[in-house]
Amino acid sequence: MATDAVIARNRKRQRLVAKYAAKREALKKAGDYESLQKLPRNSNPVRVRNRCSMTGRGRGVYRHFMLCRNMLRQLALEGKIPGLRKSSW
Template sequence: MARKSLIQREKKREKLKEKYHLIRRSSKEQIKNASSLTEKWEIRAKLESLPRDSASIRIHRRCFLTGRPRANYRDFGLSGRILREMFHACLLPGATRSSW
């Protein structure tokens, strides 16, 4: 189980991303359409003044059940360990466990 403070930090980043998403997107469009270099710098400075955690690249996927940050499968939202346990317990329909 991940520390609760780390999970809460990720939730805070999600909220910031949603809050500043439109501002970031419009600023990037303005940079593409800017004609002069100084105009691009001004827009870039505005973009850099936004909170760092509002960038979508800073969000890390975590396991839905345990909060584990590594070995996550996007299709299920679970870590590999939990996914394997669910396969063995036949909780995921259509999934077959491998054994050799």
């Protein structure tokens, strides 16, 4: 499980991306790259990491569910994700 500080840092980045999204888009359309550079670094969407909403794991995350592969498997086997079940043939 990721540390609380790593999870908090990622959430802070998500808030900054949402806050500056409109301004960033306007500056890009205007071609004002000098002003774009003056925005906070963490307001760039590239710096946000997709993390598991339950464990904070940063790798093996399914975007549709926002769960890592381990939690997705566990919840699917418990039947807690509607319409998802283990395949067999």
